Amino acid sequence: MDIVKIETKYFTLHRLAEGVYAAIAKPGKGAWSNAGVVDLGDELLVFDSFSTPSAARELKKQAEMISGKKVKYLINSHYHGDHVFGNQVFEDATIISTSLTNKWFREQNTIHDVQKEIEETKQYLHNLRNQIEKAEDNITKVSLLKQYEEMSKVLEELPHLKTVLPSVIFEKHLVIHGSKRTVELHCLGGGHSPSDTFLYLPDDKIAFMGDIITEDLHLPIYNPKEFLTILENVKQMDMKTVVPGHGEVGTLAFGEILINYLSFLIKKVMDAQQNNISMNDFISEFMMPSEYANWKGVNGITRNLTTVYNFYAGKHE
Ligand SMILES: [Zn+2]
Structure with a gap:
């Protein structure tokens, strides 16, 4: 076709x-x-x-x-x-x-107070700007910039958003x-x-x-x-x-890649928790596998490490 x-x-x-x-x-x-x-x-x-x-x-x-x-x-x-x-x-x-x-x-x-929503979004964008300036690696910078652009577009239309x-x-x-x-x-x-x-x-x-x-x-x-x-x-x-x-x-194949990603995160968390490694140590010692090194996301892999750690905390025994 x-x-x-x-x-x-x-x-x-x-x-x-x-x-x-x-x-x-x-x-x-x-x-x-x-x-x-x-x-x-x-x-x-x-x-x-x-x-x-x-x-x-x-x-x-x-x-x-x-x-x-x-x-x-x-x-x-x-x-x-x-x-x-x-x-x-x-x-x-x-x-x-x-x-x-x-x-x-x-x-x-639901938007209860549009003016408040606009102010909060402006503040959020302002914080993103600061993060972009401080970002050390390129992937993080690019991810934050993308978030900034997308949220700016939402902000432009917030006054008329229903x-x-x-x-x-x-x-x-x-x-x-x-x-x-x-x-x-x-x-x-x-x-x-x-x-x-x-x-x-x-x-x-x-x-x-x-x-x-x-x-x-x-x-x-x-x-x-x-x-x-x-x-x-x-x-x-x-x-x-x-x-x-x-x-x-x-x-x-996209699904297969995500299955591997989730399985990997879960296994890493299980291992850490079985060895009584705290979340902070787990995150700071974490080594990013090369296959995910170029993945984007405003919080990188860190937020997912945190989410998965919290999800399984106390649940694996
Ligand atoms: Zn979504």
């Missing part, structure tokens, strides 16, 4: 199959994470809404232009702002998530039968966030993974054990094309 790419200011739209597109974010432009477009036949579905209404508006425009249909469904993979702050653009569509994502969305993303919550709620699985294509939503638990949903197209063997699969990133971990179980289950599925929450279009 010929590869069709559409360039926009915010993202590149890649055609993965007839009527299936991955919107891969361009860094620092207001998209921040990847999204997807699926033509179901009579209806049109979008997976995730980016980090700003401007990027989401472009996504909606492109999706409706290439399909000639109006967006009917928006899926929220999880509650993180970089995947859902564009929701307001899809207010007319049916927004779908798990009940847990809906709950966390409401609790974490949190629009999902209204159709499911627990573990939801199937949408379109006239031409069936879409499966799966939530196998919470690994990266309290509840992570991915979208699977059984006929095309294409999956939009949200942040349970990312590329070369020390992605935040919510529950390392459940994360590993989710990925082991995903590995059993017949997926040809995998769209990560962050990174380029790939295959299940």
